[in-house]
Amino acid sequence: MLRKMIIIGLVVVLSLFSIGAAAAANQPAPRQFDLPIKVLYNARQVASDVQPEVKNNVVFVPFRAIANALGANLDVTPDWKTITFVRGDRKVTITIGSKTAYVNGQKQELLAAPYATKGRTMVPTRFVSEQLGETVEWDSLSRYVWIGHKNVPALEEMTEKVKIDPYLKYFTGKSAEGVLKIWDYNSPDFGKHHKTVRFVKETDWPLTIGNTTFSRIDRVEINGKEYFRIVSTVKGTLGVPLYMLQSGQPLKMRPENTSMREYAGDWRAFYNPVINASDEIYLGIKDYKKFKLKDVEYIGLQIGSDSVILMENYFK
Template identity: 40%
Template sequence: MEGQVIVVKKMVVSFLAAALLLPGVETVSAASSDYEIPKVKNMSIEVLVDARRVAFPDEKPQINNGTTFVPLRFVSDKLGGTLDLNGKDITIVKGERTVNLTIGAKTATVNGKIVTLDKASFAKNGRTLVPLRFVSEALGENVKWDAPNQYIWIGSTEVPTLEEISKPVPIKPYLHLYEKGESLINYGAVSLDQVRVLSPDDFPIKFEKQTIYRMDYAVMNNGLEYLRTVSDSKELIGTGIYLLQKGEPAKFRGEISYLRERVTDFPDYRVKYHKIVDGKDRHVLGIEDYEKVRLKHMEYVGLSIDADSAVLIKNDFTK
């Protein structure tokens, strides 16, 4: 049955993608460098430990002249180090490694060996912030900076699967959101009866044929809204999304292919964009005031993707 769902779903996605070739809809044109690229508003820096985002309840990671700092408590909570704070002197012990720092000093020791730091630790709002890369590597962790995603990967980079991230629940309580969009979950004789509900903070996630690293709210200079997605999918027809809002028709959105970006130094990444306002809503769904559609009004963003269930993301993108 699962194989039937995937095969039929591919046919539906292909049909929807073909609809993008109708008059008045963007199609593949010139290189993305010929066009304005939507800008992410306040794209967050995220620290990932073993491919999972770390939540910072008060002081967030911050970059100071190229050096990323994190609250000292992160070291004990996520890296497994034992802390001892004596005045301005910090001692971190993990296994056979001992790291000594002093707030405000640009030297530290690792197992007694003196190391010069680019930037010193400092105190802010009652929290001590320490240089992330130095401390992580001193404790034996691999650290990788991922510019397209604004990710700092620590430890394993093995991304968990959708099934590991989210458990399926019955789709019935969500069916009212699929007005005029039944084809998004019904594929001939096969209907999806479950849904997996995600948060933007759950990314990165590995799906059957691609990994989606993050999704963010982006805006053009003229105010037009988009969702920006970074994935490793190189398929000609990108993954579609759909917008769900109570009392409104479900709105499918294909990738705007001519905005797709390749990333220097990250050859596996593709940056893709889906617009929020689309003139097809007037012709296909009968929405005359389609230009008033705003992402902030949506309850969920759906992914039109190969999976054993519908996949919805809680709309926290504009917060």
């Protein structure tokens, strides 16, 4: 009898995995949003004072930004029209307004010509990077240009733990206790409150938290409604709950709208609504629809970590 029950249980579990796999396989292509393009080198964002742009399906970035990231030397003509990148035994020369480039003296044709904008000279990211010896990959889900390796660093490498005491004033309301509590059964502090917090900036993405990689978190609009869009490798059934902290207001939970989830290989796109009727149901906020994201001070990720994880609200 026991053996029969075990077999039935295994069949149920395998059936659920099959259904989940089939559902993922039948998903339509993920929604596309006009999010800021990010150029990454070895899984870290390339710093630039001018936003990367797309021209004729080519991603352009300021030449100094890409040169600094890749460690290339520069040689610029007095009129600033011709730029030469030198890295090891590789030499790439391009000219503003021209589709003709030279790689180690050999002529190459570009898909789009370099140009000047906002006092910066923009060069084709893929061409320059590949000719200087790097691999390049376009990620349409996250709108990332990945250059070099994709070994995403851990949260602990990129952030510092600070005492949570100055921020406890934000953790009020019915859900605050659950957010502050340590739920890791293996932790000697299981059931106690976190004593530290880690702050994540927009420029810190992508990050690995525990066994999960997060590509980016953005605000998007769908059919006139605001959502947090989380791109990650989370494979659980409930996605990643977020919560919002605001002075003088109770903590507001924002779980995923599971019907909106999208799949792209190992990645998932999750959508957590910014405005939620649960504020009225659980917190008694009658005018919950008047909520404004710009008034939020911190946004938290409810996921296992050695600390509470907060993002300063970069959606203002």
